[in-house]
Amino acid sequence: MKIARIDQFFPRPRTRLVKITTDNGLVGWGETTLEGKPRSVHAAVEELADYLIGKDPLRIEHHWQHIYRSAFFRGGNVLMTALSGLDQALWDIAGKFYNAPAYALMGGAVRDRIRVYAHWGIRDTTDEGLAASKARLEKLQKSGYTAYKGGPGGKWRAHEPPAVIDEFVQRAYLMREWVGPDVELCFDFHGKMTPGLAIEICHELKGMRPMFVEEPVPQENVDALKQVSDHVPFPIATGERLLTRWAFREVFEKQAVSYIQPDGSHVGGISELKRVANMAEVYYMHIMPHCAIGPVALAACMQVDAVVPNFLVQEQVDRSLGDGLLEEEWPVVNGHIELPTKPGLGFEINPAEAEQDRGEYVEELGGEFFYDQDGSVADW
Numbered sequence: 025m026k027i028a029r030i031d032q033f034f035p036r037p038r039t040r041l042v043k044i045t046t047d048n049g050l051v052g053w054g055e056t057t058l059e060g061k062p063r064s065v066h067a068a069v070e071e072l073a074d075y076l077i078g079k080d081p082l083r084i085e086h087h088w089q090h091i092y093r094s095a096f097f098r099g100g101n102v103l104m105t106a107l108s109g110l111d112q113a114l115w116d117i118a119g120k121f122y123n124a125p126a127y128a129l130m131g132g133a134v135r136d137r138i139r140v141y142a143h144w145g146i147r148d149t150t151d152e153g154l155a156a157s158k159a160r161l162e163k164l165q166k167s168g169y170t171a172y173k174g175g176p177g178g179k180w181r182a183h184e185p186p187a188v189i190d191e192f193v194q195r196a197y198l199m200r201e202w203v204g205p206d207v208e209l210c211f212d213f214h215g216k217m218t219p220g221l222a223i224e225i226c227h228e229l230k231g232m233r234p235m236f237v238e239e240p241v242p243q244e245n246v247d248a249l250k251q252v253s254d255h256v257p258f259p260i261a262t263g264e265r266l267l268t269r270w271a272f273r274e275v276f277e278k279q280a281v282s283y284i285q286p287d288g289s290h291v292g293g294i295s296e297l298k299r300v301a302n303m304a305e306v307y308y309m310h311i312m313p314h315c316a317i318g319p320v321a322l323a324a325c326m327q328v329d330a331v332v333p334n335f336l337v338q339e340q341v342d343r344s345l346g347d348g349l350l351e352e353e354w355p356v357v358n359g360h361i362e363l364p365t366k367p368g369l370g371f372e373i374n375p376a377e378a379e380q381d382r383g384e385y386v387e388e389l390g391g392e393f394f395y396d397q398d399g400s401v402a403d404w
């Protein structure tokens with residue numbers, strides 16, 4: 025069996041897919057969405073296809089090592105996203121070849137279903153804003169979610185006046201009031217805060233017992249992250265922008281967070297997501313794989329969620345559950361998705377929807393963000 029062709033599709037905003045076809049007709053799918061750099065990843069996949077075509081698709085680890093190491097310059101979000109999507113597609117093919125879910129080839133499932141959380145929050149406190157937020161919560165509650173993630177949103181300067189901080193804190197406590205004590209709430213700071221401001225705001229939140237605060241500060245400085253963790257009496261999480269085991273090493277060794285959030289479409293695919301999770305187990309850190317893109321990426325994450333003991337909860341967004349790209353949406357029941365049972369990544373693609381190119385390169389976290397007050401650059 026050899027890899028015969030590699031095709032790329034762009035069926036939805038924030039969803040790019042790669043399809044590997046073998047000479048005996050097996051097809052594997054992966055997701056290569058990299059918000060803000062879509063054309064770069066497309067070019068990277070084309071370059072890597074020159075190597076992969078004609079090769080045995082079952083030598084997944086060998087190809088991973090070649091793609092990561094042989095070109096001298098390693099890593100970076102463009103290469104790692106391309107490698108991640110290709111790795112996922114190879115696991116999809118391997119599962120279909122052996123007629124087993126990918127997780128069965130990685131030691132077998134350690135759980136029967138996968139807990140997922142939903143994105144929900146109170147963004148504005150006008151009557152209309154509250155009604156919209158309430159309606160979304162009621163819709164999500166029908167699926168039995170037991171955890172929701174919101175965030176402060178907006179642009180945060182190095183420090184803000186009490187009115188700005190209090191406004192977010194009040195919205196957060198209103199969320200707690202609405203969901204009650206049996207549901208967990210998490211808050212994504214999107215790496216927009218300074219350590220000092222993050223610590224100050226986390227102390228305001230501690231009375232409502234958050235499940236975690238995510239990326240309180242940017243990802244590059246592990247000591248800054250540890251500074252926040254050391255001063256906050258509830259779990260801190262990070263990892264969606266950390267690529268490969270080597271990027272996570274310092275987070276582990278410094279015990280800088282409680283939970284990590286590697287992204288199956290950036291960290292290095294299914295192969296590397298599992299390895300990072302296994303490393304994290306040593307440090308008593310659980311994984312909560314990041315997934316804010318499409319359904320193929322979610323399927324890839326779930327293959328690893330199935331086989332690692334230190335899994336806590338899986339992120340997903342509405343589009344991750346299917347978005348018309350899969351023949352069947354992933355159903356969320358009692359806040360969980362049952363383990364996929366189909367071979368490979370566990371879904372059947374809807375080719376009429378998935379195999380198209382919409383060509384819209386807009387509004388994908390790459391826009392222009394400036395502070396209103398002085399026009400200087402703000403973090404997304």
Ligand SMILES: [Mg+2]
Nearest residue numbers: 212214238264
């Ligand atoms: Mg995040």
